[in-house]
Amino acid sequence: MPHKTLLFFLSIFVPACSFASESPFTFNLNAGVIYDDNVARATLEQDIVTDTIANFGLNTDFRTHHLNESIVILSAIIDAFQYQEFDKLSNIIASIKADYQIQPGHGFTAPWYHISLEYSIVNYQSTLRDSDGFTIEAGMGKRITDRVSLRSGLVYEIFEAEADEFDIDNYRIYFSFDYTTYSQNTLYLTLGYNNGNVATSTTDTTTANNKINASKTDKSHDSRLYSHHLPNEIPGGPLRADDAFLNGFVYQLDTSAITLQLGNNLAFSRDNSIDASLFYYSTEDSTNANYNGIIAQLSYLHRF
Numbered sequence: 001m002p003h004k005t006l007l008f009f010l011s012i013f014v015p016a017c018s019f020a021s022e023s024p025f026t027f028n029l030n031a032g033v034i035y036d037d038n039v040a041r042a043t044l045e046q047d048i049v050t051d052t053i054a055n056f057g058l059n060t061d062f063r064t065h066h067l068n069e070s071i072v073i074l075s076a077i078i079d080a081f082q083y084q085e086f087d088k089l090s091n092i093i094a095s096i097k098a099d100y101q102i103q104p105g106h107g108f109t110a111p112w113y114h115i116s117l118e119y120s121i122v123n124y125q126s127t128l129r130d131s132d133g134f135t136i137e138a139g140m141g142k143r144i145t146d147r148v149s150l151r152s153g154l155v156y157e158i159f160e161a162e163a164d165e166f167d168i169d170n171y172r173i174y175f176s177f178d179y180t181t182y183s184q185n186t187l188y189l190t191l192g193y194n195n196g197n198v199a200t201s202t203t204d205t206t207t208a209n210n211k212i213n214a215s216k217t218d219k220s221h222d223s224r225l226y227s228h229h230l231p232n233e234i235p236g237g238p239l240r241a242d243d244a245f246l247n248g249f250v251y252q253l254d255t256s257a258i259t260l261q262l263g264n265n266l267a268f269s270r271d272n273s274i275d276a277s278l279f280y281y282s283t284e285d286s287t288n289a290n291y292n293g294i295i296a297q298l299s300y301l302h303r304f
Contacts, residue, residue, distance in 0.1 A: 024064065030057045032275075032299030039086060040201040040245055043253075043289040047202045049245070051089070054082040055299070070102035088126035088244035095120040111142040122159070126244045129166045133159030151176045157196075165240055165250045170196015174259075184267035192259035194281075200289070201248045257283040273301040 034053040042048045057079035064072045075097040083089045095118050103112035118135040139153025152175045159168035174192040181187055242248035263277030275298070282292040 024062055026061045026063075027304050028059050028061070029302045029304070030299050031055065032297060034081075035296040036293070037295070038291065038293035039083070039089060040248070041198055041291060041293075042202060043200055043285075043291045044202060044204055046204065047245075047248075048291075049086070051083050051085045053084070055297075056080050069104055070100065073097075073099040073101065075099070086244055089124065089129075091122055091124040091129070093120055093122050108146075109143050111140055113140045114138070120159075126242075128163040128240070128243060128250075129161055131159045131161035131166060131168070133157065133168065147180045149178045151178075163240060163250075165199050165252050167252075168197065170194060170198075186265045188261075188263050188265065188277075190259075190261040192257075192261075194255075194257040194259060196255070197252050198255050198283070199250050200253055200291070201242045201245050201250045203245075203247045203249070253283075253285045253287070253289050255283040255285045257281050271303045275299045275301060 032055045034055055035050070036053060037050045038048050039051045040047055040049055057077070059075055059077040062074045064074070066072060075095075077093075077095040077097065079093045081089075081091050081093075097116060097118040099114055099116035101112055101114040103110055105111070115138045116136070118137075119132070120135065121132045122130065124130055135155060135157045137153050137155045139151060141149065141151040143149045153173070155172040155174070157168050157170055157172075161167050172192055172194045174190055176188060176190040178186050178188045239249035239251055242250040259279065259281045261277055261279045263275060265273055265275045267273040277297050279295040279297070280292070281295075282290075284290050
């Protein structure tokens with residue numbers, strides 16, 4: 001579940017381990033708009049392009065109480081993203097998720113812990129990007145005061161795509177701080193560190209080839225990422241044509257990234273919330289193919 005949705009339902013509704021839910025089922029809706037200033041995850045200025053994305057999602061949760069300290073939440077989730085300029089990037093994600101939460105202590109500041117497993121299928125307009133895979137997360141949360149709480153976690157993702165360049169195999173560590181400024185309004189700050197592979201697109205085949213050749217000197221680099229030959233590639237070129245971008249080619253980078261998200265969640269009723277956030281990322285690659293970007297998002301959240 002995206003941070004904005006999780007924050008809303010943690011801060012507005014009764015926490016999972018308090019077991020005060022009237023029904024084991026909840027249904028949630030989110031709709032919003034996203035602005036991404038580097039949708040190609042490009043490392044060269046000439047390849048950096050922006051887009052605005054419409055987002056709509058639905059999910060249902062089924063909660064089963066176990067003993068007095070723990071709960072299991074089973075979820076079915078669907079999210080749709082419609083890109084305005086680069087339609088081939090538009091996609092639908094369908095997921096099922098199991099989340100086990102436990103709060104051993106009973107005090108207001110007692111920490112809670114969770115572990116979850118999620119399976120997702122992602123269908124793109126660009127079939128090269130179609131993929132499926134698993135996300136595993138282990139984390140904890142704790143109230144510090146009646147206004148301040150924190151959460152942290154370790155996330156591992158592994159997805160296999162139609163084209164190897166779009167495979168995902170990475171992990172992420174995050175620390176999130178929530179501050180309730182007044183009743184039903186919460187500021188949040190999330191710091192993260194990502195390590196793994198990312199697909200980047202370019203129109204400069206010379207630079208891309210140099211980056212791939214440089215990465216071959218790194219013995220830890222996965223050999224399956226080196227080169228892929230298709231009939232529509234440039235003659236003799238080790239790059240796969242990227243159908244999402246005009247004259248684009250795609251290759252993989254092994255990167256580490258620092259991320260920072262700053263947002264605000266305002267609930268204007270028990271079941272409705274508006275969430276706004278800015279997400280900044282900055283990557284570093286062994287071949288110095290670095291890039292950064294900002295993703296801005298505005299969303300409406302509703303529980304029914």
